[in-house]
Amino acid sequence: MEKLRIGVLGAGMIATHPGGVLPNLDSIVDRIEIVAVAERTRRRGEEVAARFGIGEVRDSLSQMLTHDDLDVVVNLTPGAAHGETNLEILNAGKHLITEKPLASTMNEADEIIRVANDRGLIVVASPPWLLDPRRVAARDAIRGGAIGQVAFARSRSSHAGPAAMSWPADPSWFYAKGAGALLDMGVYGITEVTGMLGPAQRVMAMSGITRVTRVVQGGPYNGRTIDVTADDNTLLMLDFGNATFATVDATFNVVAASSPSLEVFGAQGTLNLYDPFWANRGQPDIEIFHAEQADWETLDVSALRDAQDRFDRLGRGILVTHFVECFDSGVQPVLSAEHARHTLEIMLGAQVSAQSGSAVRLNSTFSLAGSALDA
Numbered sequence: 001m002e003k004l005r006i007g008v009l010g011a012g013m014i015a016t017h018p019g020g021v022l023p024n025l026d027s028i029v030d031r032i033e034i035v036a037v038a039e040r041t042r043r044r045g046e047e048v049a050a051r052f053g054i055g056e057v058r059d060s061l062s063q064m065l066t067h068d069d070l071d072v073v074v075n076l077t078p079g080a081a082h083g084e085t086n087l088e089i090l091n092a093g094k095h096l097i098t099e100k101p102l103a104s105t106m107n108e109a110d111e112i113i114r115v116a117n118d119r120g121l122i123v124v125a126s127p128p129w130l131l132d133p134r135r136v137a138a139r140d141a142i143r144g145g146a147i148g149q150v151a152f153a154r155s156r157s158s159h160a161g162p163a164a165m166s167w168p169a170d171p172s173w174f175y176a177k178g179a180g181a182l183l184d185m186g187v188y189g190i191t192e193v194t195g196m197l198g199p200a201q202r203v204m205a206m207s208g209i210t211r212v213t214r215v216v217q218g219g220p221y222n223g224r225t226i227d228v229t230a231d232d233n234t235l236l237m238l239d240f241g242n243a244t245f246a247t248v249d250a251t252f253n254v255v256a257a258s259s260p261s262l263e264v265f266g267a268q269g270t271l272n273l274y275d276p277f278w279a280n281r282g283q284p285d286i287e288i289f290h291a292e293q294a295d296w297e298t299l300d301v302s303a304l305r306d307a308q309d310r311f312d313r314l315g316r317g318i319l320v321t322h323f324v325e326c327f328d329s330g331v332q333p334v335l336s337a338e339h340a341r342h343t344l345e346i347m348l349g350a351q352v353s354a355q356s357g358s359a360v361r362l363n364s365t366f367s368l369a370g371s372a373l374d375a
Contacts, residue, residue, distance in 0.1 A: 003033045004324065005069045007094075009061050009085060010076035011039040011048040013169045014099060014316055021074060022052045024317025027310075031324050038064040061085055065092040072122075074320060075099060080178040083108030090115040090123075095327070097319050100126045100187045102340035104178075106348065106364070109341040116337060124323045124333045125340035127188050130195045131318055132311055133304040134285050138262065138273045139196050141299060146288055147266030150197060153246040154263045157189025161252025163226055166218030172226045174252075175214060180230030182207070182347050186250025190343045192262060193238065193246040199365040200246075202239040203346050207231045207354035210253055236350050239359070250350075268292065276312075338366035 014020050015037075025032065036056040039045030045057040058064040064073070065088070072095035075085055083103035089096050090112060102125050103109040116123045129135055142150065158181065162171035173179055194200055210233045214226045234250040260272035260283075270289040286299040301308070314321055319335070326333045342364045349360035 001031070001328075003031060004071045004327065005035045006032050006320070007036040007038065007064045007067060007070050007073045008034060008054070008076065009038045009064065009073055009089075010078075011037055011041075011045050012076065013167075014076045016048055016051070017168060019315030021076065021316045021320060022048070024313070024315045025320060027314070028321055028324050031328070032320065035069055036064050036067050061088055065089070065094065070094060072097060072323065078173060078179070079183055080104060083112070086112050087115065090119065090121055093119060093121070095122045095323065097124045097323050098126065098340075100340065101183055101344050101347065102337060103344060106341070106345055109337075109344050109364075113337050113341060122323060122326055122333065123337040124319055124326070124335050125337050126316070126319055126335065127191055128311075128316070128318050128322070128335060129188060129191050130334050130339075131322060133307040134273060134275075134301065135192060135195065135262075137299060137301055137304060138264075138271060138286055141286070141288065142196055142264055142266075142271060146269065146290075147264060147271050148268030148291075150244050150264060150266045152244065152265055153193050153197065155189035155193050155246065155248045156254065156257060156259070156261045157187075157192070158185045158249045158251040158254040160255045161214065161232065163214040163216045164252070164255065167216070167221070168219055170221050170224075171216060171219075172221075172224070175226050175228045175230055175232065177229045180234075181232050181252045182234045182250040182350060185252070186234060186236065186248060186347060186350070187343055189248035189250065190236070190238075190346050191339070193248060194339070194342060194346075194366075195368070196262075196264065197240050197244065197246065198368045199240075199342055200238040200346060200362055201241045202359045202361050203236055203349040203353055204239075204359045205234055205236045205350035205353045207234040207350065209233070214252075231354075234350060234354065236346070238346065250347075336366060338364075342366050 034054045037054050038058040049057045073089045075098040079101050162174045216224045232252040236248045238246045261275035262273040264271040268291050272287045274283045284298040285301050288297045345364045353360045
């Protein structure tokens, strides 16, 4: 079987940091070859190419797409560029692996899906949350009726923001118009709860800027003052129909937390999921309260340990691994463009709702076999 030839668009942090794409592809080296990297800063492109043994450096996506031996492009550009670049990749006949969000507008997202379907191309869209064995086990327990009919869920999707960390690159763009906490962090919680409960029908939100400037707290840009022009504090409520709701935070204001990252409340119990991103102080990965027994059960996930270790080890490289598995098997991606489009509509709807003070109805959908709403 010939190796899949991959081009990487963008040589920044998501491409190169220890949890990024390029350092975490060892498990599929027999199936892929990174043949080119496109980076507008030529020096950085050359440094990354030398570090990871990439044969060619191109100055732009259009230059890279002229490469004769290219099957798929991994799009790691900043989010505001995704709609235009993803369409250019697909229109060139290349498969697509893209960071979040899928696009900037619903028209772009619709066109991405149309072109991919018309050309028979695979799209794998970040974030990878629904490949996390912890979340898969939680979803299966909910759908299996472990807590009965779901009433509401709460997902903590946020941290203190890149400026509060030792960020290895300039974090200014996270706080600028076109970016912000909703698009950067909210997408995780939205993906999580819709992956558990299915497509949402309405969204309401409140949003604003808590601090007009931020000071970088570490890394090479330590001490730099950033002007905040994109909302850094957004709270969403989702309506799934049948009086089933969820709340999601999308904020750069969570400096610490010890509560579960996901709580789902049902007629017969509660499910808690603790994400190891936060120090969980010895709590189990997943615990379920059964109302009938009036007691907590620790969900046994020991059988998932190897899969969990693999997920944690691969970092963002799991996006490429998932693509290869789908390409080889002919199975549709779990990280589908349709789901990414739905999360985008929720985020855009949240922006409209925060301005208008009204709920916004959602029109997109995606396939989810079974649903917690049916429990």
